Every structure is written in structure tokens, then in C-alpha cells.
Amino acid sequence: MTAHDRWIHTPPRKSATFDDYSIAEIRRAAATGIYDIRGAGTKRKLPHFDDLLFLGASISRYPLEGYREKCATDVTIGARYAKKPITLKIPITIAGMSFGALSGPAKEALGRGASAVGTSTTTGDGGMTAEERQHSKTLVYQVLPSRYGMNPNDLRKADAIEVVVGQGAKPGGGGMLLGQKITKRVADMRRLPEGIDQRSACRHPDWTGPDDLEIKILELREITDWEKPVYVKVGASRPYYDTALAVKAGADAVVIDGMQGGTAATQDVFIENVGLPILSAIAPAVQALQDLGMHRQVQLIVSGGIRNGADVAKCLALGADAVSIGTAALIALGDNDPHLEDAYRALGTTAGAYDDWHEGRDPAGITTQDPRLSARLDPAIAGRKLANYLSVLTLEAQTIARSCGKSHVHNLEPEDLVALTVEAAAMARVPVAGTSWIPGKNG
Amino acid sequence: MPTIDLTNTTLRELNGALHKLSHESNETLWRVLNPRGLHSVAAGIDAPIQVEIEGHVGYYCAGMNQRAYVVVRGNAGQGVAENMMSGHVHVQGDASQAAGASGCGGLLVIDGNASARCGISMKGIDIVVKGSVGHLSAFMAQAGNLVVLGDAGEALGDSIYEAHLYVRGSVKGLGADCIEKPLKEHHKAELQKLLSAAGVNGSVDIGEFRRYGSARKLYHFHIDNVGSY
Amino acid sequence: MCGIAGIFLKDHSLEPKLGALLAGMLTPLSDRGPDSAGFAVYGEPAANHVKLTLRAPQGYDFERLLRAVGPTAVPPEVYDTHVVITIPDERQAAIVAQIDTMPDVSIVGQGTRMTMFKEVGRPEQVAKRFGLDRMSGTHAIGHTRMATESAVTTNGAHPFTTGPDQCLVHNGSLSNHNAVRRELQRNGLKFQTDNDSEVAAGFLTWKMGEGASLAQAMEASLGALDGFYTFVIGTESGFGVLRDPIACKPAVMAETERWVAFGTEYRALVDLPGIDSARVWEPEPAKVYFWERH
Numbered sequence: 009m010t011a012h013d014r015w016i017h018t019p020p021r022k023s024a025t026f027d028d029y030s031i032a033e034i035r036r037a038a039a040t041g042i043y044d045i046r047g048a049g050t051k052r053k054l055p056h057f058d059d060l061l062f063l064g065a066s067i068s069r070y071p072l073e074g075y076r077e078k079c080a081t082d083v084t085i086g087a088r089y090a091k092k093p094i095t096l097k098i099p100i101t102i103a104g105m106s107f108g109a110l111s112g113p114a115k116e117a118l119g120r121g122a123s124a125v126g127t128s129t130t131t132g133d134g135g136m137t138a139e140e141r142q143h144s145k146t147l148v149y150q151v152l153p154s155r156y157g158m159n160p161n162d163l164r165k166a167d168a169i170e171v172v173v174g175q176g177a178k179p180g181g182g183g184m185l186l187g188q189k190i191t192k193r194v195a196d197m198r199r200l201p202e203g204i205d206q207r208s209a210c211r212h213p214d215w216t217g218p219d220d221l222e223i224k225i226l227e228l229r230e231i232t233d234w235e236k237p238v239y240v241k242v243g244a245s246r247p248y249y250d251t252a253l254a255v256k257a258g259a260d261a262v263v264i265d266g267m268q269g270g271t272a273a274t275q276d277v278f279i280e281n282v283g284l285p286i287l288s289a290i291a292p293a294v295q296a297l298q299d300l301g302m303h304r305q306v307q308l309i310v311s312g313g314i315r316n317g318a319d320v321a322k323c324l325a326l327g328a329d330a331v332s333i334g335t336a337a338l339i340a341l342g343d344n345d346p347h348l349e350d351a352y353r354a355l356g357t358t359a360g361a362y363d364d365w366h367e368g369r370d371p372a373g374i375t376t377q378d379p380r381l382s383a384r385l386d387p388a389i390a391g392r393k394l395a396n397y398l399s400v401l402t403l404e405a406q407t408i409a410r411s412c413g414k415s416h417v418h419n420l421e422p423e424d425l426v427a428l429t430v431e432a433a434a435m436a437r438v439p440v441a442g443t444s445w446i447p448g449k450n451g
Numbered sequence: 452m453p454t455i456d457l458t459n460t461t462l463r464e465l466n467g468a469l470h471k472l473s474h475e476s477n478e479t480l481w482r483v484l485n486p487r488g489l490h491s492v493a494a495g496i497d498a499p500i501q502v503e504i505e506g507h508v509g510y511y512c513a514g515m516n517q518r519a520y521v522v523v524r525g526n527a528g529q530g531v532a533e534n535m536m537s538g539h540v541h542v543q544g545d546a547s548q549a550a551g552a553s554g555c556g557g558l559l560v561i562d563g564n565a566s567a568r569c570g571i572s573m574k575g576i577d578i579v580v581k582g583s584v585g586h587l588s589a590f591m592a593q594a595g596n597l598v599v600l601g602d603a604g605e606a607l608g609d610s611i612y613e614a615h616l617y618v619r620g621s622v623k624g625l626g627a628d629c630i631e632k633p634l635k636e637h638h639k640a641e642l643q644k645l646l647s648a649a650g651v652n653g654s655v656d657i658g659e660f661r662r663y664g665s666a667r668k669l670y671h672f673h674i675d676n677v678g679s680y
Numbered sequence: 681m682c683g684i685a686g687i688f689l690k691d692h693s694l695e696p697k698l699g700a701l702l703a704g705m706l707t708p709l710s711d712r713g714p715d716s717a718g719f720a721v722y723g724e725p726a727a728n729h730v731k732l733t734l735r736a737p738q739g740y741d742f743e744r745l746l747r748a749v750g751p752t753a754v755p756p757e758v759y760d761t762h763v764v765i766t767i768p769d770e771r772q773a774a775i776v777a778q779i780d781t782m783p784d785v786s787i788v789g790q791g792t793r794m795t796m797f798k799e800v801g802r803p804e805q806v807a808k809r810f811g812l813d814r815m816s817g818t819h820a821i822g823h824t825r826m827a828t829e830s831a832v833t834t835n836g837a838h839p840f841t842t843g844p845d846q847c848l849v850h851n852g853s854l855s856n857h858n859a860v861r862r863e864l865q866r867n868g869l870k871f872q873t874d875n876d877s878e879v880a881a882g883f884l885t886w887k888m889g890e891g892a893s894l895a896q897a898m899e900a901s902l903g904a905l906d907g908f909y910t911f912v913i914g915t916e917s918g919f920g921v922l923r924d925p926i927a928c929k930p931a932v933m934a935e936t937e938r939w940v941a942f943g944t945e946y947r948a949l950v951d952l953p954g955i956d957s958a959r960v961w962e963p964e965p966a967k968v969y970f971w972e973r974h
Binding site (some may be wrong): 042154155158159160161163187198199200204207209213214215220223224226227230231232233234 | 574671
Binding site for chain 2 (some may be wrong): 708927928930947950960964965
């Protein structure tokens with residue numbers, strides 16, 4: 009190259025639209041003829057809780073002292089209709105994740121950790137295992153479109169029932185488990201042939217619509233003699249209407265899962281392009297409850313991208329009664345841990361990016377059915393880690409609540425929050441910091 | 452023999468009483484009067500008793516039934532015997548859609564017609580319909596047997612796994628991955644047992660039935676099957 | 681989501697009981713439709729006259745409105761927030777134009793035989809407010825509403841009128857109604873709500889305005905409307921039923937020598953006379969059903 013050439017040569021410029029990821033994905037699709045399937049939730053940057061800040065105590069508000077001046081964290085779910093509502097010590101629960109998606113030791117670890125701090129775990133799209141019931145002091149049993157593993161004995165053994173209409177990663181989609189994870193045990197529980205790719209229904213087989221959901225909920229109550237709280241879970245999509253309809257259908261609690269919520273496996277395009285960020289779903293859901301006079305009578309549990317105690321506190325401040333964690337719980341157990349970097353490299357990925365959970369080759373032993381891999385996860389140690397993490401979430405939320413002068417985390421309210429961006433302000437319906445402007449509400 | 456009249460007893464009282472029965476109870480025969488389309492009648496029983504329901508029931512009659520023998524002397528609404536685990540449910544009239552949905556065991560007999568989605572998501576239940584079944588019957592049927600003496604509607608056995616389907620009349624259309632399969636001797640024997648259990652004896656020629664089941668082409672995703680998805 | 685009830689009498693001696701029968705059908709459907717209710721009753725026509733059912737807010741002074749309309753051969757009937765005026769055909773256009781100038785008054789329905797009533801509230805209360813149990817006629821359809829994606833308002837309640845003597849009630853959820861509404865608006869139709877059911881009613885109106893029979897319009901809706909639905913449609917001479925091809929929403933019919941009835945759940949039919957020996961069946965998907973008197 010001559011000096012002249014060097015002078016007129018412009019540096020190569022990549023397209024923002026056809027970025028490396030998009031190009032690679034097109035090439036992969038052309039080579040394989042199948043959509044990309046992966047686990048976890050949306051990886052896109054979205055308006056989230058980081059865009060909200062708390063207004064701590066100052067001259068007009070006074071904080072609570074740590075330790076001495078209690079900040080309570082308990083929550084009761086299900087008092088609307090259930091004879092035996094459940095009381096949790098902390099407003100953070102473990103979301104539904106199936107045995108099948110997760111290994112046996114992982115489910116046991118979740119149970120141990122949750123029970124140690126007085127909260128609940130949830131079964132998933134595969135039924136209840138004996139170990140899970142044994143290790144979870146409070147267990148929520150999901151009723152899903154697939155009805156894998158559904159049976160009345162487990163229904164009666166559960167502490168609460170969660171009718172799943174959908175989840176945040178794929179509102180409108182059904183479960184997915186590929187052949188490599190359908191081991192004999194998983195297959196037996198689900199009554200499927202071993203080793204095949206599970207096709208799942210996206211609608212319930214015996215009801216469609218909130219008017220018939222009401223009748224289904226009544227059936228579940230009749231079968232369990234009205235003892236257990238019934239939750240209705242939806243992926244964040246039309247949160248105002250979905251919440252109102254869940255209330256009208258007779259739910260004790262509504263669970264809304266934002267698009268950050270993880271899945272064991274589904275199409276990447278589904279995860280990234282369908283559903284709402286959780287930040288935009290909470291205020292409409294709370295509004296629906298308030299419009300019906302049911303806020304705090306029907307509990308609201310939100311999930312999708314909860315990472316730290318500040319996220320917990322912000323959800324509660326926006327009006328939720330509790331939050332649920334999934335991805336964060338798995339990370340606490342050891343998912344995507346850097347000490348397994350060599351193994352991640354061998355899989356073509358790196359710690360923090362590993363999401364091919366559908367392949368069942370998880371080096372951490374969490375999203376796999378391979379006994380050699382799952383043996384690496386010691387449920388007692390992992391359970392301890394989860395308990396630690398849940399305790400930190402709680403302490404962080406209490407710290408923030410105390411700084412806002414609250415003796416109970418439920419006394420956090422939207423007026424304790426401001427937003428850093430116009431989008432977050434509009435979605436959360438709190439003012440832009442330093443102003444009184446709530447886009448869409450007062451200007 | 453307790454007789455419960457649902458015009459002056461609540462559903463809760465009926466189901467509560469049925470749930471309290473232990474296996475030592477002598478109250479093994481129950482009559483239920485005037486169901487008048489109520490939902491979830493006799494849902495969640497777990498006892499080897501007999502329950503005779505005089506009239507039409509609404510949705511989810513005998514839902515999640517275990518061990519009981521439930522007779523409906525009338526029609527049944529949506530989801531009769533849904534997720535039944537064991538036992539025997541007999542509908543003497545017609546059944547609405549999703550009859551036997553996700554049933555895992557036991558026998559469901561329908562003397563009349565069943566509607567759409569009969570046996571949807573079935574996981575081991577045996578269903579015998581003496582009349583016809585509607586569209587999308589045996590949708591995603593995983594295990595168990597569906598026997599239809601009459602006709603079947605569109606998309607029979609769509610996305611079927613390993614359930615066995617036997618239809619004596621015409622089939623309007625087969626669903627994705629559902630094909631006709633040969634009716635061999637051991638299938639005939641299975642069919643004979645099911646028909647006997649359903650009280651259909653002698654008058655029916657087994658040879659008139661055709662067997663349908665999974666082509667197993669959708670068990671692993673392949674781009675060439677994209678038209679089926 | 682919702683509940684639908686409809687009844688068509690074959691036996692004239694039952695006509696005085698029509699309203700009572702329908703009221704009895706709406707009550708068990710309240711669980712699945714607690715927000716609001718409405719019904720259309722097809723009664724005795726008056727030759728060369730048309731009935732207008734008008735609605736105004738609670739406490740409205742109907743006297744003023746009736747003075748403006750002027751005397752009519754058939755006395756007006758006030759039912760709570762609604763009033764039925766029976767006017768000569770030749771005066772209809774003028775009176776409708778007059779009512780259009782009254783901002784608080786809306787025309788709920790019009791026809792030679794159809795009167796229509798709807799309000800927010802529990803269905804039993806709504807039926808009581810209008811004295812449904814005292815109404816008589818040859819056929820009636822009713823609806824109990826659980827609002828899904830639109831507000832609980834009186835305008836949002838069903839039935840929706842598609843034209844003279846015609847109305848529609850709907851159980852289900854359309855998924856392309858916004859696009860269809862825009863198209864119909866381009867064709868000149870006006871809509872009062874963002875309700876998907878109103879779009880279905882408008883589609884049938886438009887199709888029939890283009891020359892299709894009701895049956896043809898219903899057939900056309902199978903292709904034009906997407907989603908899950910059961911429609912029950914009332915006309916001057918009878919009623920029609922249509923379920924979408926996927927047919928997830930429930931529908932039960934019963935028939936005796938004296939009547940034909942429709943209910944979203946069998947529970948709605950249990951008090952009809954002779955129900956124990958009635959033929960009970962479910963309408964097939966994607967098939968237009970119609971009953972009329974000749």
C-alpha cells in the first residue's frame with residue numbers, strides 16, 4: 009500500500025443494524041434451517057430498575073435506626089379465599105423452574121435455601137418431585153397447559169397452587185424441553201417417550217378465557233377443599249387487563265413475569281421480541297387492583313430481572329406485595345460461575361454468557377440431566393449460598409426502606425421514587441428526578 | 452347409601468363429604484340429585500366408592516378422579532374426568548369438549564357423543580366413546596387409548612405421541628404426524644378388552660375398526676417437517 | 681369474556697313469559713359476566729311504526745324529551761334509564777335527527793319489534809331495573825359481560841345493534857378487531873366504543889348493507905374476523921348462532937316443541953319448561969345456525 013492509499017483508505021465500518029450478532033445469526037439460520045433456541049431471559053438493554061432512585065430521609069423525612077428499629081419483611085398471600093393462606097418471612101420467592109429444566113440437586117438446593125430463610129419455591133413445567141416437597145417448607149404447585157406430572161395427590165401436598173397462563177420470556181408460548189434432557193426419570197414424570205423433543209401446548213386443554221378460568225379455579229379449590237391460595241401467573245403483556253381478569257376469575261394472588269424472566273428453552277426471537285419489561289408492567293397491574301378495590305386484598309408478585317435488594321425495594325415501592333427470582337437464584341447456586349471458564353470455552357461460550365441450557369451440558373450441573381454433571385452441585389452447599397443471597401436481598405431492601413423511614417417494607421410507596429429517564433418515568437409513573445413531571449400523567 | 456340433593460345441599464358440602472371418606476367407610480354408594488349443570492360435581496374423589504349423579508352436570512365432573520366409579524345419568528359439560536388418575540367414569544348422555552383432558556389412568560365411557568378435543572393431552576387414560584368425537588380429538592395425546600365407535604372430526608391425533616386411537620366410523624381428517632397404522636392381533640385384543648370394560652360386547656365387529664397413531668416424524672425437529680408446525 | 685343466553689319461542693302461549701324465562705337464564709351466567717348486562721326483546725309490532733329504545737343518564741327528565749318528540753299513537757314506556765318510543769315510519773328520520781342533537785340521549789336500538797336495554801351492574805340487578813321478567817315477545821337474546829380489553833361502561837355492554845331489528849352478543853376475544861374497525865370506519869361506519877364485539881356487529885351491518893343476507897354475512901365473518909368467538913345474533917324473525925372454527929368458547933343449545941334456547945353453560949337452561957326432555961346439543965364450529973318464524 010502506498011502512502012497515498014493509506015491516506016484515502018477509510019477504516020472498516022460495521023453496521024449497527026447488521027451487527028456481528030445479527031450476521032452470525034443469519035448465517036446460523038441458513039446453515040441449520042432451525043430457529044435459535046436458548047435459555048434465560050431477554051439480554052437486551054431495557055428500561056429497568058436501575059433507572060429509578062429512592063428519595064432517602066432528609067429534613068422532612070426521618071430514617072429508622074438499623075437493628076434496633078425494626079423493619080419488618082413478612083407477607084401473607086392468599087387471605088382472599090384460602091383457608092390456609094401462606095405467610096412468608098421475606099417478600100422474595102423462588103419462581104417456577106421445572107425438574108427437567110433443572111437437575112435434581114438444583115431443585116433440592118433451591119428448596120434448602122428458600123426454607124432456610126422462610127420463603128417458598130415453586131414447581132415447574134414437569135410436576136412435583138419428592139425431593140422438592142421434602143426440602144421446600146413452602147411449595148407452590150404449578151398448573152400449566154402441558155399438565156405434565158399433574159395429579160391431585162401433589163395438588164393436596166402443595167401449600168399453594170399457581171395456574172400458569174404464561175411466563176415473561178414467552179407470553180403465548182408453551183414449555184420446551186429437548187430430547188437430550190428427557191431422561192428416563194423426566195420422561196416417566198411427564199409420560200413422554202425418552203429422548204424425544206417435547207412439544208408443548210400453549211393453551212390449557214380444558215379452559216380458555218377468564219370466564220372459564222374462573223370455573224377451573226373453583227374446581228381446583230373444590231379438589232383441595234378450599235385450603236390453598238390460588239395464584240394466576242401471566243407473562244407481562246396487557247398487565248392492566250390481565251390483572252383485572254385474574255381478580256375477576258377468583259385468584260388469591262396475581263404473578264406478573266416481565267420479559268427479563270428466564271426460561272429453560274425457547275426461541276431467541278420469542279424471548280427478545282414478545283412481552284414487556286417488568287418496569288412497565290407493575291404500575292398498570294397495581295392500578296387494576298386499585299380500580300377494583302383489591303390492592304393488598306389480592307397480592308401482586310412480580311418477577312423478571314430482580315438482581316439485588318434495591319430491585320426488590322423498588323418493586324414493593326411500586327405496589328407489589330412480593331417478588332420472585334429465577335435467574336438470580338440459579339446464579340447464586342453457581343450458574344455461569346467464572347471458575348468453570350474452561351468448560352464454557354469448550355462449549356463455545358464464556359462465563360456470564362452461557363445460555364444454551366436446552367442442550368443439557370451445563371458444567372455447573374444446574375440446567376442438566378446428565379448425572380455426571382449434576383453430581384458437581386452439592387445441594388447443601390448450593391442451598392447455603394442461596395440462603396445467603398436471599399438474606400442479602402432482604403437486608404439491602406430493609407436498609408433502603410429504613411432510609412426512607414419505613415418500619416415495614418410494604419410501606420414503601422411510589423412517592424419514594426424518582427426516575428432518571430423519561431421512559432422509566434412514564435413506565436413506572438414516577439417523576440423525572442428533580443422535577444414533578446410524570447410523562448403521560450401530568451404532561 | 453347417602454342421597455344428596457343439590458337443591459338443598461351445597462356443592463362444597465357434597466365434595467367435602469366425599470373427600471372425607473376413608474377406605475374403611477361403609478358409605479360406598481352415593482346418589483346425587485338435581486345437579487342442574489353445576490360444575491365440579493364429585494371432583495377430587497379418592498376412594499373406591501360409587502357415585503350416581505341423576506341429571507346433567509357442568510364442567511369438570513369427576514375431575515382428577517381416583518378409584519371411584521362415577522355415573523352421570525345425563526350430559527356432562529367441559530372437561531369431564533379431566534386428569535383422572537384411576538377409577539371409572541360413565542357418562543350416559545353426551546360429553547362436551549375436552550372430555551378426559553390430560554387423564555392419566557382409569558376408564559372414561561361416554562354413551563353418546565363427545566365434542567371437540569376428546570382426550571386432549573391424554574397421559575394414560577382409556578376413553579371409549581360409543582358415539583362420535585369432534586375436531587382435534589386426541590390432540591397431543593401422549594399415552595392411553597381412545598376408542599370411538601362413531602366418527603371422528605378434523606385433525607384427529609394432531610401432534611400425537613404414543614396413545615393408541617381406534618375409530619370404527621369415518622375420520623374427517625388426521626392431524627399432524629397422525630397416520631393410519633395396521634390393526635394387528637395384539638391391537639385387536641387390546642381393543643376387545645376396552646370394549647368389554649365399556650360394556651360393549653358382541654354387537655360390534657372388531658374388524659371394522661381402524662388404528663391411528665404417531666408417525667414419529669416430529670419427535671426431533673427437522674426443517675423438512677416445517678409444514679407440520 | 682362473557683355469558684350469552686337466547687330463547688326463541690315456537691309456542692305462542694309462552695310469549696307473556698318470554699322476559700321471565702330470559703331473566704332466569706341470565707342469573708346463572710352472572711359468575712362469568714359480572715360487570716354489566718344487556719338484552720334485546722322482540723315484541724309485538726305496530727303496523728307502520730318503528731320502536732326506538734333510547735337511553736339517558738340516571739335521573740334524566742324523560743318528560744322533556746317526550747314533549748319534544750310529541751304525542752304518539754302508542755304510549756311511550758319508561759324503563760329506568762331507558763325509554764321505548766313507538767313512532768310512525770315517516771317520522772323516524774326527523775325524530776332520529778332530533779335525538780342526535782340531545783347530547784345525553786343515545787339510541788340503543790331501533791326496529792319494528794326489537795327493544796334493547798343495557799346497563800352496568802350485576803346481571804340480576806340489571807334485569808330487575810328494567811323489569812325484564814314482565815316483558816313479553818317471541819324471542820330474546822341476553823348477555824352478561826366480563827370486560828376483557830375495554831372499559832366497563834354501558835356503551836361497552838352487549839348487545840350491539842347492527843341495524844334495524846338486528847343485534848349481536850359475543851363471548852370470546854377477537855384478535856384483529858382494530859384493523860377491521862379502521863376498515864369499516866373508512867367505509868363510513870361509526871363506532872362508540874373500542875370494544876371488539878362492536879366491530880363484529882359493524883362488520884355484519886356493513887356486509888348486509890352491501891347486499892348480503894344475514895347468513896352470508898355470518899359466513900363472511902368466518903374469514904374476516906380472527907380470534908375466538910361465539911356470536912348470537914337477533915333479527916326481526918329469529919336468531920342465529922355462529923362459533924369460530926377453533927371453537928374453544930363454550931356453547932350449548934336445547935330444543936323442545938315449544939322453544940329453542942342457547943346458553944353459554946347448561947346451567948343457564950335448567951329452569952326452562954320441559955328442559956328435562958329437551959334435545960341438548962352443541963353447535964358445530966364454523967357453521968351458521970338460524971331459527972326463524974315464518
